[in-house]
Amino acid sequence: MRRLISWFLNWWYRNRREKLPYCRNIEDVAERLKAVEYEADRTDWVKDPELTWGEKKGDCEDIARLAGYMIKPFAKSEIVDFICRNPKLNHSICKYSGGIFDNGALTYTTQGYHELAWGYAGNYVKEIIIRDLDMNEIRRIKL
Numbered sequence: 001m002r003r004l005i006s007w008f009l010n011w012w013y014r015n016r017r018e019k020l021p022y023c024r025n026i027e028d029v030a031e032r033l034k035a036v037e038y039e040a041d042r043t044d045w046v047k048d049p050e051l052t053w054g055e056k057k058g059d060c061e062d063i064a065r066l067a068g069y070m071i072k073p074f075a076k077s078e079i080v081d082f083i084c085r086n087p088k089l090n091h092s093i094c095k096y097s098g099g100i101f102d103n104g105a106l107t108y109t110t111q112g113y114h115e116l117a118w119g120y121a122g123n124y125v126k127e128i129i130i131r132d133l134d135m136n137e138i139r140r141i142k143l
Contacts, residue, residue: 017051017053017054018050018054020049020050020053021070022073023071023074025074026071026098026099026106027106029067029070029101029106030104033063033066033067033101033104033106036056036063037057038057038058038059038060038063038104039057039058040059041059049065049068049070052065060093061081063094063103064079064080065094065133067101067104068096071094072133075096075097077095078095078096078130078133079094079132079133080093080113080116080128080130080131081128081130081131082128083126083128083129084121084126085124089121091120091121093116098110100116113128114141117143125143126143127142128140128143129141
C-alpha cells in the first residue's frame with residue numbers, strides 16, 4: 001500500500017510541474033508572471049518553482065521564488081520576508097538589483113530593506129528575513 005501511495009504522489013507531482021520558460025530580461029519575466037494567479041497562503045511550505053509555474057497559481061512565497069528562478073540566468077536575486085506583529089500580514093517578495101517582484105508585479109526601485117518594509121506595512125514589520133532561492137536564511141534584520 002505504501003508503494004502505491006508513493007508511486008501515485010510521485011506521478012501526481014511530476015505531472016503538475018512544468019519546465020520554467022527561458023527569459024532574456026526583467027520585462028520578459030514580468031510578462032510571463034502575469035499568467036500566475038495569487039492565492040492566499042494555505043500551507044506552511046513553499047512549492048517548487050516548476051510546480052507554481054505548472055499550476056499557474058501560488059502564494060506570495062511561491063511567486064517570489066518563481067520570479068527569482070526566472071531572473072537567475074541574468075541577475076542575482078533574493079527572497080525578502082517581512083515578518084509582522086500580526087502574522088496575517090507576513091509577506092514575501094523577490095528583490096533583485098534593479099527592483100522587486102511583489103506577487104508577480106514588477107516595480108523598479110532602489111529602496112533598501114527598511115524602506116521596503118515601511119512601504120509595505122509601516123511599523124507593523126518587526127523583522128526582515130533575507131533568503132537565497134533555496135529558502136536558506138542569509139540574514140535577519142530586527143526592527
